Structure formats: structure tokens, C-alpha cells
Amino acid sequence: MVSLSLNLSWKTKTTMGKWVTLGEYLDKEALVQTEAILNANKVSFQVKTPESHLNSAFGQATSQPFVIEVNEDQYELARQLTSIEGDNAEIEEIPIADYSTNELKEIVLNPEDWHEEFIRKSKEELNLRGIEVEAAEVESVHQEKIRELEQGTEPSKTLFYFMWGFAIFGGYIGIIAGFFYWRGKVKGIDGKRYFMYTPKYRKHGSYIFVVGLLSALLQTYLLLYY
Numbered sequence: 001m002v003s004l005s006l007n008l009s010w011k012t013k014t015t016m017g018k019w020v021t022l023g024e025y026l027d028k029e030a031l032v033q034t035e036a037i038l039n040a041n042k043v044s045f046q047v048k049t050p051e052s053h054l055n056s057a058f059g060q061a062t063s064q065p066f067v068i069e070v071n072e073d074q075y076e077l078a079r080q081l082t083s084i085e086g087d088n089a090e091i092e093e094i095p096i097a098d099y100s101t102n103e104l105k106e107i108v109l110n111p112e113d114w115h116e117e118f119i120r121k122s123k124e125e126l127n128l129r130g131i132e133v134e135a136a137e138v139e140s141v142h143q144e145k146i147r148e149l150e151q152g153t154e155p156s157k158t159l160f161y162f163m164w165g166f167a168i169f170g171g172y173i174g175i176i177a178g179f180f181y182w183r184g185k186v187k188g189i190d191g192k193r194y195f196m197y198t199p200k201y202r203k204h205g206s207y208i209f210v211v212g213l214l215s216a217l218l219q220t221y222l223l224l225y226y
Helices: 028-040 072-082 089-093 101-109 116-128 135-151 157-170 172-183 199-225
Strands: 008-012 019-025 045-050 066-071 185-187 193-195
Touching: 019 028, 019 072, 019 116, 028 045, 028 066, 028 072, 066 072, 101 116, 101 135, 157 172, 157 199, 172 199
Parallel strands: none
Antiparallel strands: 008 045, 019 066, 045 066, 185 193
């Protein structure tokens, strides 16, 4: 599947100090209610707003949360006022001390998958256990993910064969599918964009694109003149 980059716009109450994540919200109503609480109590905050995200060549959208960040000095106050940490409140149901060492290391080694506050708590718990995750270890995991992105992935073969059928008989759908297999990119953890699929499937994607284009032109010609 192809993932288009997520554009973030910023809605800022004010600017001061360091920002920390208060919560992530898939529910817009819950977001608005939290904003109202923070405004009423003069808590400085900013909102990261996902404008668009597409995770499929055929428009399968994936929900991306709104993220509220508050000034570090006001975090505890904001947390008490809102009672929850957005849609991620379930994280707090399991005390950080109950996580295994391997689970905590996995969190620290994959910071892009977790919000800042949870990573901080995981590091603190590891320190209490006398374990420190070295920067070199984090960088090693980071580089391994980059190598995987550079290699690309292989799509579902069943779906891929269907796309060939669409290219031959559907025309326009084949053009769209072929283009995404051929040119589709995903944004990596380093901010760069990488081709989603392996060279083999990108090559086939270009063939699907051309066949779909020819099929669409033929269908259009037949509709107009026959």
C-alpha cells in the first residue's frame, strides 16, 4: 500500500518553553472539549492537525489523530484538568512498572511509534532497573529501518494480479493502480521519501500504467465512434 506524506498544520494558543504531548484525539468532539478546558484555565497549548493521509492506491484512508501539546511547566495541571490523555488514555491503565524490560526497550528504540511522555516514562523505569539504552543502539535500529525502506516491500500478489485485470479491462483503474505501484512513495522516519515497492514491482507497476492507459484510450475511442 502506498502512503502519502502526512501534512501537519499548527494551531497554537501561545508559544513558550518546551512542548510535551498531552494526548492524541481521533474524536474531534473530545478535542474541542479539551481545548475549551485548557483555554478556560489559561493553559498554553498547541494542536497538530492531520490535514490528509492516504494509505492505499485505492483511497483506503487511515485515521490520524489530532495531537495536543502543552507547555512542559503546565503538563501536570493540564493532565489533572482533562483527566485523560486523549484517545491514548488506555496506556495509563497498565502501570509503567508492569511492562517487561524488553517491552520498555522496544518503546525507547522506536520513538516514532509512541508519544513523548510515554517514552520519557519508559526511560525512567529502565533507569530504575539499572538499564540504559545507548544512543548507538537507538541509531542502529533507526538505520535498520532506513535500509528496509530503501529495499521496498512486496504487495499482495492476489491484489497485484487483480490490478493487471483492471489495467486490461478497466482502463482508468489500471492507470491509477499502475502509477501508485510504479511511483508510490512513503515518508520515512528520517523525513525522506522512499519508493514503497521493490524495483521488481515498480517495474511491473509501470507496465500496468501503460496497459491501463492504452486500454482507457481504446475504450474511449469505442465509446465515441461506435
